[in-house]
Structures are given as C-alpha cells and as structure tokens.
Amino acid sequence: MYVPKKLRSSAKPVPEPRAILGPTGNRVRVSDRAKPKTEALKKPQRPKITENAVVRNTVSVDTTTCFSDSSSSSSSIGSSVLMVTSRSSAVKRSGLKPAKVAPLAGEVTDFSSENSRPVKRCDWITPHSEPLYTYFHDEEWGVPVQDDTKLFELLVYSQALAELSWPAILNKRDIFRKLLDNFNLTFISQFTEKKLLSLKVNGRLLLSEQKLRAVVENAKQMLKIQLEFSSFSRYVWSFVNHKPVRNGFRFTRQVPVKTPKAELISKDLMQRGFRCVGPTVVYSFMQAAGIVNDHLLTCFRYHECNENDKMDLKPKTEETETLTKALNNTCLSHDGNA
CATH class of the missing domain: 1.10.340.30 (Hypothetical protein; domain 2)
Known part of the structure; x- marks a missing residue:
C-alpha cells in the first residue's frame, strides 16, 4: 500500500511569549533563544529629562533607575521616596500650591480660610453636627x-x-x-x-x-x-x-x-x-x-x-x-x- 509522506516545513516554529509575574508587575518576556543577541545586550533606555521637567539633573542616578523594569522592588521603593522628595522641593520652587490633605478621624476640615487645615474641636462636635x-x-x-x-x-x-x-x-x-x-x-x-x-x-x-x-x-x-x-x-x-x-x-x-x-x-x-x-x-x-x-x-x-x-x-x-x-x-x- 502506498502512504503519502507528510510535508515538513523547513522553518522552525517560533515559541509563543508567556506572561510572568515579576517584582515590577505583569510583563511579557520572550525566550532568550528567540531574542537577538543585540537586543538582549541592549541597556534599558532612561527617560529624557527636559528643562521643564519636575525632576532636575540634581536627582541621583538611583532615582532615574526606578524607571527601569529590571530594578528590584526594594530599590524601586527607595527611589520612589527620593523622587517624591525631589518633586516636593521642585513644586516649592515652582510656586505651585500643594494638594490638600484629607482630615484624620475625629477632625473637621475648615476650608473657609486661605490657609486651610484640619482643626480639632471638642468631641461633642462631629462632622455630622448641624x-x-x-x-x-x-x-x-x-x-x-x-x-x-x-x-x-x-x-x-x-x-x-x-x-x-x-x-x-x-x-x-x-x-x-x-x-x-x-x-x-x-x-x-x-x-x-x-x-x-x-x-x-x-x-x-x-x-x-x-x-x-x-x-x-x-x-x-x-x-x-x-x-x-x-x-x-x-x-x-x-x-x-x-x-x-x-x-x-x-x-x-x-x-x-x-x-x-x-x-x-x-x-x-x-x-x-x-x-x-x-x-x-x-x-x-x-x-x-x-x-x-x-x-x-x-x-x-x-x-x-x-x-x-x-x-x-x-x-x-x-x-x-x-x-x-x-x-x-x-x-x-x-x-x-x-
């Protein structure tokens, strides 16, 4: 009996990318075998910093590296704190007003004055008082x-x-x-x-x-x-x-x-x-x-x-x-x- 042979493709199938859960969240990572060597060796690009950016050149290198996906969670937390500090100082230099802070429990916020801040009243006065x-x-x-x-x-x-x-x-x-x-x-x-x-x-x-x-x-x-x-x-x-x-x-x-x-x-x-x-x-x-x-x-x-x-x-x-x-x-x- 004659049985036809299966046709074989000359090209090898490319493996499908799979999702992983890393310290920086969900990312799509392709197998190293499918990556070109030049792309694997390529360094992550840093974001461009303009003159009008809130983060100035005075920010340390550790702060900039928090944008990289390859940074660990601990270094990301430390860099984020540094960024917040740098941004707050930049906001002060720019003259912008900071965001209002929500009052804590038991406090009543009075926004009638320009310098509004939560005030603490006697306990029998609550946010629901007339x-x-x-x-x-x-x-x-x-x-x-x-x-x-x-x-x-x-x-x-x-x-x-x-x-x-x-x-x-x-x-x-x-x-x-x-x-x-x-x-x-x-x-x-x-x-x-x-x-x-x-x-x-x-x-x-x-x-x-x-x-x-x-x-x-x-x-x-x-x-x-x-x-x-x-x-x-x-x-x-x-x-x-x-x-x-x-x-x-x-x-x-x-x-x-x-x-x-x-x-x-x-x-x-x-x-x-x-x-x-x-x-x-x-x-x-x-x-x-x-x-x-x-x-x-x-x-x-x-x-x-x-x-x-x-x-x-x-x-x-x-x-x-x-x-x-x-x-x-x-x-x-x-x-x-x-």
Whole structure:
C-alpha cells in the first residue's frame, strides 16, 4: 500500500511569549533563544529629562533607575521616596500650591480660610453636627460676655436646655428673640399673663408655662441687680474675681454638670427671687457666657478663648471692693431673714 509522506516545513516554529509575574508587575518576556543577541545586550533606555521637567539633573542616578523594569522592588521603593522628595522641593520652587490633605478621624476640615487645615474641636462636635451648632461652638461658646442683654439671653437658653437641645435652641434663636422682644429686660418684666400665653410657635408655647414665668420673673430680678451693682455682669463676674476659670479638661467625661461655684451662684440667685436657676442651669450658663472655659485641651478654641481673656475684665479696685461689700451684706441679710 502506498502512504503519502507528510510535508515538513523547513522553518522552525517560533515559541509563543508567556506572561510572568515579576517584582515590577505583569510583563511579557520572550525566550532568550528567540531574542537577538543585540537586543538582549541592549541597556534599558532612561527617560529624557527636559528643562521643564519636575525632576532636575540634581536627582541621583538611583532615582532615574526606578524607571527601569529590571530594578528590584526594594530599590524601586527607595527611589520612589527620593523622587517624591525631589518633586516636593521642585513644586516649592515652582510656586505651585500643594494638594490638600484629607482630615484624620475625629477632625473637621475648615476650608473657609486661605490657609486651610484640619482643626480639632471638642468631641461633642462631629462632622455630622448641624452648622449652627458648630458655628456656636467656634464663635460664641466659652467667649467671655459682659453685656447684660446677652447674659440674660444665655441664661434663658440655659434654662431651656431642660426641654430642648442646643441645636434645637439655636434653630429657634430668631423666634426666641422675636417673641421676647430681643431680650429687653424692661419689656419682658412687664409681660402680662395674656402676653405670656401668647408666646407660641405653630400653636405650641415656646417653652413650658413654668419656664416662661421664670423668664419674666428673672427679668424683674435682674433689673434689681442692675440698680444694686450697676450691672448684672459685674454681679455675676464677681463670683470668679472677674477672671474666667480655665479647667483644661482632656476628655468629655471630665467635664462636670455642676461645680461648687455654680452651687454658690445658684443659691444666691434663688435667694434674690430668681426661678429655675439650679446648679446645672447655672453651670451651663457659665460655660456659654465664658465665665468658665470648658473647651477641651485638644480643641483649637481652648487657646483662642484664653486669648480673649487678655482684655481687661476686672473693674477698678474701688469698684470691686464696693461690689464685694454689697454682695456680702446682701448674703448676710438673706441668711438673717432665713
């Protein structure tokens, strides 16, 4: 039987390239037998460096070799670090602005200023806090207040904390001011029962009847203190010798809800006829009015509020002695009547 012979090709088949996983990632490498000798001996080309390139000629040879596929992983890491350093210095020389760094956990970034940087606030202010609450913390809470109208407003808010939270109070701040005649002591002290029950928002009283009656009564008593001490500010600041108390707490759990000083002020206010001014209410008032600085040490506002303390809060020596004597006489007379 005749069997035809298979045709044989004269050319040898070229082996197919295969993918490998090396230290520099996936590359396609052809067998050394298929590579021309000239290509195998050819050195890897270095990238061209122009005058406008970020990496200058001052970069070391090790930095340039990080572009080579034949470099090891360790040398690549070291060269990359050197490149980053060289690029950062080149960026400074070129005048370009560096990229903004993302804030760490627990930090809130404020990009309102030109030199924006992450700032650390008190722990109860989070990235999810309402903007009004954050603004109140950054601009008002803990700042020393001497204006009687402002002090009375903060006292009313501190009393309202028994029924509302700070964010809820701040959202209704304009309503409080409108219904309470911008916290004018003279006008509020003349509120009648009808006027008192008309202080409503969407058909509901602004605060409970007990709290609203306390607001009216406290306005009357504050006017009496103004006649006796010339201002409510001098009266209340005299309990701390006209200088804010700096506690310097590191953690939220260390911040108290009341202190012996707050209990002393609360007792004297109640003896004068004030209502709803327990030690907890008084201490919240002291914190908001800056009589005590309870910003945490890690909060950027702690040091800024201390800078505000440099202003002259202390009145003249003669006035201080007169206020102290009047306060002591009042306390003695109340104790005697009791």
